[in-house]
Amino acid sequence: MSTSPAAQAATVPMPHKTAHNTAHNRRTMARRIAETARTVPDLAGLEQTLKDTGERVFTATETVPLDRLDGWHFDRNSGFIVHESGGFFSVEGLQVTPSGSGGQWGQPIINQPETGVLGFLVREIDGIPHFLAQLKAEPGNRNGLQISPTVQATRSNYTGVHGGRRVPYLEFFQGQAPRQVIADVRQSEQGARFLRKRNRNMIVETVEPVEARDGFVWLTLGQLNRLLAVEDLVNMDTRSVLACLPLEDDGSGADGMDSPTDRDRLALHPLVDVLSWITEARTRHEMRVRTSRLDELAEWEFSRGRLRHLTGGQFEVIGVRVEAVGREVGRWCQPMFRDSSLGLLALAVNRIQGQLHVLMQVRAEPGLGDAAELAPTVQCAPDDAARLPPEERPPFLDLLQNAPADAVRFDTTLSDEGGRFYHTRNRHLVVETECLPEPPGYRWLTLRQLEELTLHSNYLNMQARSALACLRSLSHGGLR
Template sequence: MPSTVSAMSQKSTENRVFASALAREGARTGTARFLAERRELQSRLWTRTTRVPLAELNGWHCPPEADAFRHESGGFFRIEGLSVHAPDSAVPQWHQPIINQPEVGILGILAKEFDGTLHFLMQLKAEPGNAGGLQISPTVQATRSNYLGLHRGRPVPYLEHFRDPDPTGVLVDVRQSEQGAWFLRKRNRNMVVETTEDVPVLDGFHWLTLGQLHTLLAMDDLVNMDTRTVLACLPRRGPGGAAPGVADDAFTAALWRSLDPASGALHDMRSVLGWITGVRTRTLLRADRAPLSQLPDWTRDEDGLRHRTGRFFDIVGVRVEAAGREVGAWDQPMLAVRGTGLLALLVTPIDGVLHALMHLRAEPGLVDVAELAPTVQCHVDNYEVLPAAARPAFLDLVLNADPAAVRFDTRLSDEGGRFDRVGNRHLIVETGRLPEPPEHRWLPVHQLGALVEHSNYLNVQARSLLACLHALAAPGTTPPHRP
């Protein structure tokens, strides 16, 4: 077992994380240098994908009459059929393919102090479905099949820090869900482990502060989904008082107060947990396995498996060539979506404390019926073929938001190992205090932080936007704006 932290700083972990968030440059790699090295690395670490018919995927069992797409090893994942019954919803029944990957993977980030500031060892990783090439990934991003060697490739570097960590160095360790509309009860172990040992830095890895990662979050398709979910789980709390510039920025001041449990909340945590339990209990949602070859409204052709309307998503086959990864070539099915999704978080100060309007959203692939989601989570074009009642609350408010109220606006990718160039526009919009529909609540950031310490409370889209919201807490943050 590698040595970890034997004598922590007297400062709390929350304050050390927050101090790293205020450090816009690192002691090991400057941001400009990091971006320059990423450009240089693109020629040595890459993946190339070619679409191929599902039936031609090497190593996969994909005949047209199949009940599921399976890998010949029995590992990795399967594409199965699902029949969903939700009698009280706007769409009471539907059928769909879904990814079944029952194993729990590891998303782990290694942390270490340099010059008194926490840095995080990040990997520039090429995934077959990445938009824009290399993206910033956790130190370890591996399925169980990968780290047990079913891919017959090279061992996963740095894995030893996360398989059996010394508890004194563990800053984050929680199982979190993946996309509940596309994965069947999929979870990953989200970890941050601090070390004091000398760690060799391999090609493609860099030590960065949290402040640097927050700066890079403002760039399209650069910080990957797995990094965002782990960062969202980091404990953080403002050090008290106000840094220079905060008092003159009402939004940042309200966000700082929102990090502090002593600042209060519109709803106490007991009532929040009771509301979540109540919605989960009364929501009627049943998801049953169904033969993939017999899904109503889904057709298979030379290009893949798709819905008759051309909406929602497709299952396609890809052939991958790669350089700089554990394996140099493979075939696999992937999920592809037309267009860019929309994830939007409405925020407002309540009694001087920033609150976010969270939606308790039911999805067929979740372990416990419903998890907290962003205010709006959708692909807008899908509503052309869905009932009007299915249109998300607050969608029109988000689409027509005053540009001056937009605090964050960046396109960020979903995970590129299963999804082919799938991404979402991440929006944080400041608004006035709006009424709460039954499945919405205004929650401050410190309550979201308390909930994300546990499994099955914040969905992956909410965690992604929480990481973006955290990025706005540094004084002088200039959010990106689109024309």
Template sequence: MTAAPLGRRIALSASGDATPSSSDAELEEWWLSRPRHELLSVDRTGFDATDQWYFSADTGDLAHRSGGFFSVRGLEASDSGRTVHQPAIHQSEIGVLGILVKEIAGVPHFLMQAKFEPGNVNLRQLSPTVQATKSNYTAVHGGRSTPYMEYFRAPRPGRVLSDVLQSEQGEWFWHKHNRNIVVEVPPDTEVPARQDHRWCTLAQIHRMLHRDNVVNMDTRTVLSTLPVERADAPEGADPFTRALYRSYEDASLHSMTEVLSWFTEAKAVNEARSRLVPLGGLAGWERTDDEIRPLRHAGFHIIMVSVRARIREVDSWVQPLLAPTGPGFAAFLVKDIDGVLHVLVRSRAEPGTRDGVEMAPTVQDSPSAAALGRTEPYADEVRTRGRVLYDNLLSEEGGRFHHAQTRYRIVEATPELSTEVPEDFCWVTVAQLMELVRHGRYLNIEARTLLLCVHTLG
């Protein structure tokens, strides 16, 4: 096993100088060869299309008869004198999002999967080696076993590089967590890539992140937990690049103790409250034969889909999906402060978040945020004023959401923007974000995606 520091090895894999085992052209040929509509189909259907999903006579909750998978329940959220009622996805079991790493010709490669999810806008996206709920890998559905699962359950062959429970969308999930785990096997270990899997360098994945709807949410959150160590900026680099490279070091406007104290204060004074309530009779919502829909704008509805997929653990099934009415928006505002690039994060309360508050992007809009009374002080700065460094439309979780997409953007602030910020905002460095993301319940899913996107800059 290589003795070089992990962050340096991750940086090597992310470098354009690293030689991949498959060229970009070969990866693209493999990607385009993966089956799409000829083997996969997703169609709207009604609640009566299956007897496996039912509405509880007591609560009206939508649940699976196995007791596994997930359920759709009611959620009541109160904040600043405003109360909102909406459906939410409740999935108490913890799934596994695992990526396998192996050195090939001295360069760390990541075993990635072209995986179909029923809610994806383009059906299949670049996914972790393993992306499985507990119901999947314990075969509650009676389907086929999950390939490579043995590397992500103890006792396992290989060495754990990262292992942390991370939250998912707090506006739509109730207390949802998944295990984000990266495991490395020795270079001489035989790990054949199956037909839907390929070994990729991090640089190749980063390039795919600059294409809309290719790298899925689960890949983004797992890779965000890995440290990246950057050396000095290249000779002749522009001021932004030099500041970016320094952001991976120790210099910062606020010490980590100060950042943690700011965040602890935000959690301590948070007055937002939420609880699960029966779905049946949920105020402001109605159930028809094929959807649960709001009586006024709420940003999403619940639909049922019929799925046929001859390349999944189960060939066909019916399930509910949460369907947003439009794309969301999430942006990091960055600024050179004393020669070091800083990122502006916000403490954000979301009704389904287990701890109430997590660190979020500078600006985070979603189709349902307006109902909760969100205001975004830096919206103009990231939408019209600053210099755009990254801007792509990326899909959210395709197993529970239907065509959920977010416009992710990184924007360099205008020079006149003050470093003085409202009390729920804080300037942090990339190094501080990388330290925080190694632990659960700090960065929300949108902030973790943007952290990974920052690594693609410079």
């Protein structure tokens, strides 16, 4: 049966009305996020909850030689370290040839060709949005429990390759339970440690009366922000997901500006120029990478049951045997990566034209799917950088790591994800500076521009999202 043109027109949503509704929803969500960010109930009870949960949920991790890992072996044909199931992940060699004048190098890398889920479930409690956090024990955590998202699971985990219990609350992130999506975007893992690894970063809200199971706790965003200042407590996956939240209303009035043109009036660089700058850098920094046998990596050796760099620096691949209580699986073995020294993730911030700007660099890493992504102002291991000639050290390293106390806005050491990294940590530092010059590969961007980029994949690397979550914790997207 045909439909009249008038009836057809009535069924088609008008573009301006859709844009209006999107803007309205964005402002509504910004107000709700600002409200939960301002709400900081007393955290004294959480300390007892962590203690009580730590007696029921924990891991005991023992380092063992790589050739004594149950279920894992060095495959003589491929030269990789693999699991007998063919699932989980493999440790492979990677040969890297940068474009331009950079020299070739080789390194181990984690290959896990699957998309995991990192997701927070949100619901209103007494009119305030709360986030369901999991108190999770990982084998690489140096302090036992850390605060993780509601769901933190690889595909191997949630499809049952490990043979363990079903992942709690997973139904909200697979569309099997009623929910409203707040954020949903695939984001990269560390491009120097993973080969093109992605995780689905999600925040979904339900109106259903969901109870917190044992090992889970409802927290406001204000509480999570406060806990970010506690050393090694809020894990990296939580920080990654929180960085994908719609930006809270900072009281500046910028929340009412919904078009890129309006927002660009407050930015040092228009967003279209920023996108062009990133694209140009990706074209310039294209890398040729190919996997290789681990025993063919020129500057790496198997020694005393681990895979290490000949200099003793950088990182090493070790084996661990894990006994776990309160997790889906009770015992297992696996390889892990361990860094040799403390890293530094530092952001320089400054108010330019009345808006908070962050100095970001575009950084190429061999495991990234699109050559390069935005990284913090400084992303390095200072001990390794100290061995370099002055002209090869990262720009702004000395300025930020030696900043006077009255310029430091955030300074806490936080852990990398404890499922693949053993006792690996980075000092997260936010420093208010003057308007520093922009060397090649650096740009001052507003928080609004960074929010816009987190709506899409492959723009902010894991370290940038981790540092951004710390910055945004300070005061609804501004500085205290």
